[in-house]
Amino acid sequence: MFSDLREFLKALEERGWLKRVSEPLSPELEIPEVLRQVMYARGPAVLFESVRGFPKWRVVGNLFGSLDRIRLALGELEEAGRRLLEPMASPPPLTLADKFRAAVELFELGRYAPRAVRGGPVKEVVEEPNLLSIPAFKTWPKDAGQYITFGVLITRDSRGVYNLGVYRVQILNEREAVVHAQIHKRAADLFASSPGCVDAAIAIGGDPAFLLSGIMPTPYPLDEYLFAGVLRGGGLEVTKGVATDLYIPARAEAVIEGCVDVKDLRREGPFGDHYGVYDQGGLYPVFKAKALLRREDPIYYGTVVGRPPLEDAYMGKAVERVFLPVLRFLLPEVADLNLPEFGLFQGIAIVSIKKRFPGHGKKVMFALWGLGHMMSLTKVVIVVDHDVNVHDLNEVLFAVAQRVDPQRDVVIVPGAHVDVLDTGSPVPGYGSKLGIDATRKLPEEYGGRPWPEEVAPDPEVAARVKAVVEQLLSL
Template sequence: MPYQDLRAFLTALRNSGDLVDITRPIALKYDIAKALAKTSSIQGPALMFTNTGTAFPLVAGVYGNRRLALKAFEATEQTIHEKVLKGINNPIAPVDHKGAPPCQEVVLTGDAIDVTKLPVPTYSPKDGGPYITAGMVVSENPETGTPDIGNYRFQVHGPKELGVFSAPNHRFGKNIAHATAMGKQLHGAIVIGVDPLTMYSGQVQSSDSTNDWFVAGGLRGSPVELAKAVSNDMKVPAYAEIVIEFTVDTNSQKVEGPLGEYTGYYTAASPKPVAQITAITHRRGAIFQGLLTGKPITENHVLKQIPFETSLLHQLQAQFPTITDISVNSSGGVQVYLVIAMKPRYEGEARHAILAAMASNLHPKWVIAVDPDIDIRSSAEVEWAQSFRVKPSEDVFVVDRTATAPLDPYTDGAFSSSVGIDATKPFGVEFPDVAEVPGWRDFDLPEIDKR
């Protein structure tokens, strides 16, 4: 069974030694980020900060490394893509929660609304202020009512105001633009602290017509329980820790940013729409959740990686069935650097697969195709394939004026360019055997095995 809520997952992490409680005071301004960067550097545990200077504890690092990600999916490296693909291919409809939802045990409206009472960290020295980074945003297409869930940033401007940023090609950004064109205010909710698979489902790449609650149910293998929001008609996860309901006012803008983003660079400050908070609801003893972003690799990149990889694998395998795996490298922000493992069926197929990947929603700058014998998550093995299976004049090509990845600091306006490298063995040509010592991994050598 999937974890019902964040608390169940945190219990599992604590029992396995993957969650550490920090009871001494840790400053929300910068020091939380320092602690998260340190545990991330050693592939360490998630951290629960119980002394935040507020009434709420703060947990972060929940998605801090691949080990914790696999634990959330209850999968291994060998089973993860199969499990996620099964979830994507078998969506499950949400259900209404029966009775009073836990996420509304405490309801704050009117003058009681004050988001500054939550332990919202300031992560980087040049950030424009405290940022909610682990919020799962629920919004709807204002015309069709199709719900979208995704991870977006919000800057705390004041007790009832948040700065809004969503790239225009993302569904939340499209919903804001659509509502503005219709002369409507967009209602939304920031959901903080949900079960891990619902959080991961917000990263799955899908069409604008997809009801994301079905995707979440598929990944969980059971329906998400939803409850009606307090100040609008939207549905939110019943077991969320905290829900911040809002309307987006595009006519009222304030300077938002900078923020150290997934690219590893600060995004410039600029006027952006304001979210007016209409209600805050939470569980008793609610746990706030943080998420470190910035120079790769951070928790932000780990959260995206498995859903991004499996989404793209799902899309490309329909056209190229001999693709066995895809790596969307964390060092490229889980966006601009892809490695594809495949066995070409005909000369030029690897190039076709590379071009299809370039046209995907990730907008990568670098796409490398290798044979399935290459470990695509080992930079050394990929570099080996590039070194000795590539004839640069024939196997390396550049496609100009490709779409740019969001927030890429080095692009030509709305366009970029992409490099394709076919590092598969030449098709139909006899190639030398690999000089590798067979069976060494299983060789019994107690003299060093016990070290």
């Protein structure tokens, strides 16, 4: 568990996973270009020690550009998902001993709750906000401007439930920025049900588990500060903001406090996104800054997106692994899940299931499309049997080729909601879904016939000829 970004950077550097650049570079196109090239080469995290035009700041990027680095930040990924389910996953406490165990588990959950402190390094400097003083990236030549690409937007609803979300934020001027929270996301839901200017804070740089909580599709009404605590394995230190009533992470590098004016919608974009095209954006609400809190020597963390595989490919894998236990909790037949990096996460999902009844494959695809936004936005779902390795795309292709009858096994759902960024859909956010049931068919699905027996060698013969084969292959 890391207490802040600096501690994480130290750990990365000790392992040789972080490199420094001392040459002055600009956040406008230059730093993003370096980061992109390093990411495509699957290279290290990079700390830019001299940022042209921003003498107070350093910039770090590609923090999460490998699964090793993400595991260093979060530990065993599926473990975090399991921690979340612990209190619900056991049988009900009937005996006194069980009740005691349940009480201990609840106490454990309390360990993950945020801890309020009075001060914190984020309050070292409190100043009038100037969004242009932050080294936010201009990533692609035709982007509309500078974007905070990995700010964690902190909001709280009327019940007091906190949301943390990473949504790109386009800086308009010293005090205004547009928040691209898409309609299916939790912040957009809050904005839709709020009348005026919703208190909000944008955190820049923080401990890695807090940062990654911002991209996790945590279902409402789970409080995301609590979720961040579960992910890090201990409660996050938070402190009261100075311009809002919100709690903000006490050890962040910087926080901009203000509010999101849901009545003031402005055009956002174009922005080169992870579909590899310039998204033309749309109308989104404006964040109005009230105060800038920061460390004396803040470090800006930003990411770059574009055609895969960039840093978000690994972030997507983290989401997939952390939420797999939750998915299995809701759909116990699910064995494994692959959201392939080139499938753009919302584009293609491959899921393996322990099939028990006719139509089971289709049941699972519709269930996935009916879940929260992590799965429901998925355009193409491929369902395979549990003995297919979903991470081996050739095994998946083989299952599709061997087990699919298009008329019986392919489902097209017209008029469905899709990712707002999806380049293929006829209208942003509205298109169709494709499901492929590539499981072996049961007699009811197969004209009453049993599924043909699959070939397998005689084990004795295979063992007998092993030495001959080994000799042949070593030649």
